[in-house]
Amino acid sequence: MLGTIIRGIQTKFHKGRDIMLIERKGDVLILAARKRLDTNTAPQAEQLISDNIGDGSVKLVFDLEQVEYISSAGVRVLLKTAKQLKQSGGQMALCNLNDHVQEVMDLSGLTPIFNCCKSLDEALAAVS
Numbered sequence: 001m002l003g004t005i006i007r008g009i010q011t012k013f014h015k016g017r018d019i020m021l022i023e024r025k026g027d028v029l030i031l032a033a034r035k036r037l038d039t040n041t042a043p044q045a046e047q048l049i050s051d052n053i054g055d056g057s058v059k060l061v062f063d064l065e066q067v068e069y070i071s072s073a074g075v076r077v078l079l080k081t082a083k084q085l086k087q088s089g090g091q092m093a094l095c096n097l098n099d100h101v102q103e104v105m106d107l108s109g110l111t112p113i114f115n116c117c118k119s120l121d122e123a124l125a126a127v128s
Helices: 042-053 072-087 099-107 120-127
Strands: 002-006 009-014 017-025 028-037 059-070 091-095 115-117
Touching: 017 042, 028 042, 028 072, 028 120, 042 072, 059 072, 059 099, 059 120, 072 091, 091 120, 115 120
Parallel strands: 028 059, 059 091, 091 115
Antiparallel strands: 002 009, 009 017, 017 028
């Protein structure tokens, strides 16, 4: 796995594919998943999230604006992260869900579990 820092945003790469952008705004960790959150990318995303939550971050926003596809493996990553944060007294919000991601959340009955926000600003406010 390779990493670079561009304007304060750390980008992680795996096998030449951009997995997730990471940025901090105050005490909130913002994770912006890229393209697909599926069986191929979920293990790397899960590790990246675990590494960053393990550093004491308990306020987390998932910006899903650039996610074109999410599978059950991607949903599992979100659920596992929510569980980890709940156990540590943390907070989590999702934002910028496209129609496909929103439909997956709705059909799986998970919309009420996640704090789904329309914008990044709304999500930041929700976890602050």
